[in-house]
Amino acid sequence: MAARRGDVTVPQLSRTAPAPAPGVVHLGVGAFHRAHQAVYTDRAMAATGDPRWGIAEVAPRSADVVAALRRQDGLFTVLERSGDRVTADVVGSVAEAWHAPSDWAAVAARFADPAVTVVTLTITEKGYLADPVTGALLDDDAVRADVAAVAAGERPRTGLGLLVAGLRGRVAAGAGPVTVLSCDNLVGNGARLARLVGEFADRLPGSSGRELAASARFPSSMVDRIVPATTPADRADAARLTGFADDAVVAAEPFTQWVIEDDFAGERPPWDLAGAELVADVGPHETAKLRVLNAAHSMIAYLGALAGHETIAAAVADPAIRPAVEALHRDVLATIDAPPGWDLPDYAASVLQRFANPALGHRCDQVAADGSQKLPVRVLPTILAARAAGRPSGAATLVVAAWLRFILAGRSDDGRPLTVTDPARDALRAVLPSDVARVLRTAAVVPDELAADDAWVADVARYLDELARHGAAATAAALA
Ligand code: NAD
Structure with a gap:
């Protein structure tokens, strides 16, 4: 097979040996999964020579990645970038790829396949359809429609609906025990997912959530690798390094x-x-990673985007922003315990070093997306822990204000439009920004005890005002 690239025809990746047999189903065929779980699975199969752990990829929405993987026999390239250095590896763990809206019968069959013993997920934080504060399953149109679809034996549309329908089909087929492993950035992602599966199943007539959740194990996992959205330069580098076109x-x-x-x-x-x-x-690994790495990522993304930086690497190199991130790390490290074998100050420093890798080109607006889903797990726990201990948490509070400023202004401090993606965006923009207490309640992101803390709300309002009047760089510099 060959593909056109401008005036040139280049060969497409294709297998010369059989694909592995599917032993894992994965929901959400995003960039992160391909550079993380798919690579571990590839290496695990290579280490043992046991080809039973191929991945059956299920894309809940996008047909493009499925079409690309099918054209390439499931093969794809992972580029590793560090400074000027770039290397390429072809990953062979994908056994097959399905687009759930078009291939639901095949997906359901894979869920009910006794050879499949693990289901993994990377469906993004908002894909869990959970209330960010309480963790309960939402009761909105999408969930109601999906509950009705699963009850009627029709194709579900959400990732959670696909999982529930797949697990029910597996129980009915008697296909044996299965493990459902969330690989999204959520605290206690296993227990959270078990709860949501149970609550979804409880809304189905004649169904017991407890029984469905008990039909599987839901271990938690902590995942880490920075994987920005793919760019045309990545496709060009892959073709140059491997000689193959790779979509x-x-x-x-x-x-x-x-x-x-x-x-x-x-x-x-x-x-x-x-x-x-x-x-x-x-637990301790997740807590450390979310509050040290992910919280800093969010802070850099909001302050950086507002200060006019395109990438995380450029923002973290800004002498006004970096000390604010170090101040955030001081807030965080005062409130958490180190996981066994970790040195937290070293970890915090290594995170900043990784963010500074200019070769990644991770865009501030990509990391800034969906703050209403991310801040409750990344940043608010630090503020709550500091309050409980009577400690200040000014840097963490600035992240909340910077997120609000990013959403409400929709422009960088030098007037350039920003790409603002957040499920709470329109609701927030409908509230007058001067009424910060109401803005915070509207987002339904901040727990009641914090939203009712007048002193803390006043701190957010003060930072919001400073961000508007002096800009992100000056506000960050004043903090440190
Ligand atoms: P991506 O945009 O490349 O892919 C997201 C995937 O999730 C796609 O397959 C998409 O179809 C699916 N999806 C999106 N919204 C959904 C919804 N509402 N319901 C069901 N499926 C939905 O993103 P990515 O970089 O692959 O990141 C995915 C997740 O992986 C993140 O949200 C995060 O939890 C985790 N993660 C990412 C990174 C990273 O650096 N990219 C690092 C650690 C963890």
Whole structure:
């Protein structure tokens, strides 16, 4: 097979050996999954020579990535970028790819396949359809429509609906125990997902959420690798380095980490042989990663976008912004315990070093997307813990104000329009920004105890005002 690239015809990736047999179903075929779980699975199969752990990819929405993977026999390239250095690896763990809206019968059959013993997910934080404060399943039109679809035996539309319908089909087929492993950035992602699956199933007539949730194990996992959205330069580099056209290429940093709670219902891919850590409790790892790495990422994204930086690397190199991030890390490190074997100050420093990798080109507006889903797990716990301990948390509070400023202004301080993606965007913009208490309540992001804390709300209002009057760089510099 060949593909046109401008005036040139280049060959397309294709297999010379059989694809692995599907043993894992994955929901959400995004860039992160391809550069993370798919790579671990590829290496695990290579380490043992056991080809039973191929991935059946299920895209809940996008047909493009499915079409690309099919054209390429499931093969795709992972570029590793560090400074000027770029290397390319072709990953072969994808056994097949399905577009759920067009191929639901095939997806349901894979869920009910006894050879499949693990289901993994990267459907983004908002894909869990959970209330960001309470963690309960939403009761909105999308959920109601999907509950009705699953009840009627029709194709679900949401990632959660696909999972519930797939698990019900598996129980009905008696296909044996299965493990559902969330790989999204949520605290206690396993327990959260089990709860949401249970609450979804409870809304189905004659169905017991408890029974469905009990039919599977839901271990938690902590995932880490910076994987920006793919760019045309990535496609060009992949073609140059491998000689093949690749429409499913992803580019990532060299660092990669996966800590998994060792609680599987049956067999699993030997991910430990590929560098994953299997532990009894992922909690401390998740907490440290979300509050040190992800919180800093959000702060850099909002301040950076407002200050006119396109990328995270440019923003973290800004001498006005970096000290504010270090101040955030001081807020965080005063409120968490180190996971076994971790040195938290070293970890915080290494995170900033990784963000500074200019080769990644991670865009501020990509990291800034969906703050209403991300801040409750990344930033608010630090503020709540500091309050409980009677400690200040000015830097963490500035992140909340910068997020609001990013949404409400929709422009950088030098007037350039910003891409603002957030489920709370329109509701927030409908409220007068001067009424910060109401803005915070409208977003339904901040827990009641915090929204009712007049002193804290006044701090947010003050930062919001400073951001508007002096700009992000000056406000950040004044903080440090
Ligand atoms: P992406 O935009 O490349 O892919 C997102 C995937 O989720 C797509 O397959 C999309 O179809 C699906 N999706 C999006 N919204 C959905 C919804 N409402 N319901 C169901 N599916 C939905 O993003 P990505 O970079 O692959 O990141 C996906 C997730 O992986 C993140 O949200 C995060 O939880 C986790 N993660 C990403 C990174 C990273 O650096 N990119 C790092 C750690 C963790």
